[in-house]
Amino acid sequence: MTNNEEIVVLGGTGKTGRLVTRALRDAGHRVRPASRSGEVRFDWADESTWPAVLQGARALYLVAGPPGRNGLLARRAVDAGVRRLVALSGRGMEHCPPGSFPEMAEAERAVRESGVEWAIIRANNFHQNFSQDYWRDPLRAGRLALPTAGVPEPFVDTRDIAEVAAALLTGDGLDGRAYDVSGPRAFPFGEAIRLIAEASGRRIDFVDLTPEEYVAELRAEGITGDELAELVTTFEMLRAGHLAEPSDDVRRVLGREPIAFEDFVAEEAARGTWS
Numbered sequence: 001m002t003n004n005e006e007i008v009v010l011g012g013t014g015k016t017g018r019l020v021t022r023a024l025r026d027a028g029h030r031v032r033p034a035s036r037s038g039e040v041r042f043d044w045a046d047e048s049t050w051p052a053v054l055q056g057a058r059a060l061y062l063v064a065g066p067p068g069r070n071g072l073l074a075r076r077a078v079d080a081g082v083r084r085l086v087a088l089s090g091r092g093m094e095h096c097p098p099g100s101f102p103e104m105a106e107a108e109r110a111v112r113e114s115g116v117e118w119a120i121i122r123a124n125n126f127h128q129n130f131s132q133d134y135w136r137d138p139l140r141a142g143r144l145a146l147p148t149a150g151v152p153e154p155f156v157d158t159r160d161i162a163e164v165a166a167a168l169l170t171g172d173g174l175d176g177r178a179y180d181v182s183g184p185r186a187f188p189f190g191e192a193i194r195l196i197a198e199a200s201g202r203r204i205d206f207v208d209l210t211p212e213e214y215v216a217e218l219r220a221e222g223i224t225g226d227e228l229a230e231l232v233t234t235f236e237m238l239r240a241g242h243l244a245e246p247s248d249d250v251r252r253v254l255g256r257e258p259i260a261f262e263d264f265v266a267e268e269a270a271r272g273t274w275s
Contacts, residue, residue, distance in 0.1 A: 019162030
């Protein structure tokens with residue numbers, strides 16, 4: 001793609017979308033960040049917002065929307081002239097039980113069947129899950145409890161995801177495949193929490209729950225339904241080892257090693273994230 005061709009970034013104010021927008025702009029590309037509260041308004045539930053988002057764009061970064069909408073949006077994008085789709089998904093999707101993570105499964109299917117250039121980014125759990133949401137508050141409270149059975153995971157930094165996405169949205173020779181995007185080394189959660197505790201100078205305990213204990217804790221927190229099912233499936237996938245092996249796809253795409261978990265921890269501890 002040339003720098004004059006505009007790129008749509010859905011979820012442009014989100015955890016990865018804002019970083020994809022920044023990476024593209026830093027490289028001199030024209031970007032159209034779209035979300036309900038972004039520079040360009042986009043609402044999955046309001047199709048009247050879609051034409052202004054899609055018209056004239058040549059590539060689109062797709063963060064999955066509600067089931068039943070992803071395929072429709074992909075078709076509308078292609079009809080509007082979009083010629084490249086890059087979807088964000090989760091590592092191990094090919095191993096998930098049928099019906100799991102329907103949004104991401106549908107987004108993957110939508111780009112594969114789009115008839116234009118496509119790629120899928122399948123990411124491990126983010127470094128930033130420890131610092132921005134999900135696990136930040138439990139870490140600040142001094143206890144994180146998850147059902148991991150000691151199986152390691154090569155957590156990935158959202159900055160690496162964003163740079164990979166920017167490269168796939170703009171580079172030559174997109175080959176129509178899924179990229180497993182991980183960090184350089186796998187850590188058991190217990191070791192990851194030990195590193196965070198040491199860097200922040202605090203006691204933080206990691207408790208490795210049984211699956212049954214995990215479900216009980218989720219229900220005690222008021223988590224039920226699809227959200228509970230997806231969290232349970234996530235850790236089933238982890239315990240099965242489907243997320244454990246580091247991938248070299250970040251290096252293949254970017255020509256450098258991914259950001260190390262230790263470096264992420266040092267940066268966030270210096271900011272007082274867990275203090």
